[in-house]
Amino acid sequence: MRSYSIALLALGLFTYSCNAGSKESKSDTDSIQPTTLQKAVFNADSAYSYVKSQVEIGPRVPGSWEHDRCAKYLVSELKRHKADTVIEQIATVKAYTGDILPINNIMGRYNLPINKRVLLVAHWDTRPWADNEAKMQDRERPVPGANDGASGVGVLLEVARQLSIRKPDIGIDILFTDAEDYGRTEGWGSSEETWALGAQHWVKNMPYGKGQYPVYGILLDMVGGLDARFHREYFSEQYAPAILDKVWSIANASGYGQIFINKPAGGITDDHIFINRAGIPCIDIIECLNPVTKSFPPTWHTLSDDMSSIDRNSLKAVGQTVLNTIYNEPAQ
Numbered sequence: 301m302r303s304y305s306i307a308l309l310a311l312g313l314f315t316y317s318c319n320a321g322s323k324e325s326k327s328d329t330d331s332i333q334p335t336t337l338q339k340a341v342f343n344a345d346s347a348y349s350y351v352k353s354q355v356e357i358g359p360r361v362p363g364s365w366e367h368d369r370c371a372k373y374l375v376s377e378l379k380r381h382k383a384d385t386v387i388e389q390i391a392t393v394k395a396y397t398g399d400i401l402p403i404n405n406i407m408g409r410y411n412l413p414i415n416k417r418v419l420l421v422a423h424w425d426t427r428p429w430a431d432n433e434a435k436m437q438d439r440e441r442p443v444p445g446a447n448d449g450a451s452g453v454g455v456l457l458e459v460a461r462q463l464s465i466r467k468p469d470i471g472i473d474i475l476f477t478d479a480e481d482y483g484r485t486e487g488w489g490s491s492e493e494t495w496a497l498g499a500q501h502w503v504k505n506m507p508y509g510k511g512q513y514p515v516y517g518i519l520l521d522m523v524g525g526l527d528a529r530f531h532r533e534y535f536s537e538q539y540a541p542a543i544l545d546k547v548w549s550i551a552n553a554s555g556y557g558q559i560f561i562n563k564p565a566g567g568i569t570d571d572h573i574f575i576n577r578a579g580i581p582c583i584d585i586i587e588c589l590n591p592v593t594k595s596f597p598p599t600w601h602t603l604s605d606d607m608s609s610i611d612r613n614s615l616k617a618v619g620q621t622v623l624n625t626i627y628n629e630p631a632q
């Protein structure tokens with residue numbers, strides 16, 4: 301994904317707060333007391349191991365052997381966690397480079413007979429180029445994608461494991477999108493369609509009839525960064541402010557108010573843009589106002605996006621908030 305925050309700042313669309321987590325001591329989310337919201341306990345060690353398993357396969361660049369192997373891993377995990385059905389949406393898309401990419405959008409569906417559904421999304425591919433590296437030769441190498449890719453998927457695999465233990469009152473669709481991160485960084489604004497190629501294909505081929513769309517979606521992207529803070533992303537605010545309100549207030553009531561900051565951040569080109577345009581209100585939980593970079597975490601699109609950049613506390617805060625949201629969503 302890419303960020304619009306600098307451009308938006310230049311346009312003066314909104315102002316930033318600079319108190320985002322800079323002074324507080326590192327929070328230990330495991331010490332937070334369970335609330336009445338908590339009907340299932342998110343296991344951060346389990347999520348961490350799902351992140352690690354993906355990183356150990358290698359970079360998941362569309363068309364690579366590792367990409368193929370990871371697809372098989374994700375399908376087998378969703379089946380192991382008792383999804384009612386697992387859909388593999390296999391296709392080819394054309395990247396802006398001219399490359400023809402074999403993609404696979406993988407979806408695990410739970411509580412299939414229930415009409416009221418919530419969509420949980422993360423991209424599982426990784427960027428083919430570490431174009432944020434200082435040295436030119438390093439920019440040609442693929443990123444390990446621990447935070448950018450594997451973190452969101454790892455959290456959702458642990459959510460899937462919880463769903464196999466206890467069913468919520470609503471239907472849940474877990475979607476792993478492909479080819480999110482093959483886009484063009486230069487020429488901002490004109491290159492939006494070069495990103496989220498898997499999600500763009502998916503919205504044209506959704507497994508929903510008219511009037512049967514999920515009531516909302518939650519996209520997780522870069523949710524495992526060290527001491528991460530999550531702000532209200534700009535396009536989520538434009539398309540789905542009520543969902544942002546719901547999730548941020550649940551995070552706060554769950555004890556994660558120091559991590560889910562109820563303040564605005566810049567706009568991100570990510571899968572949620574295309575899901576929103578297709579008619580499903582969808583927010584993006586993403587670290588995009590890092591205190592050091594004022595944007596994404598420092599490891600973004602670098603070779604340092606490895607397991608050393610993953611924080612169990614960040615996975616826990618996001619995963620527990622997602623569980624508390626879906627397990628408290630009423631059936632009607």
Ligand SMILES: [Zn+2]
Binds near residue numbers: 301427448481601
């Ligand atoms: Zn990325």
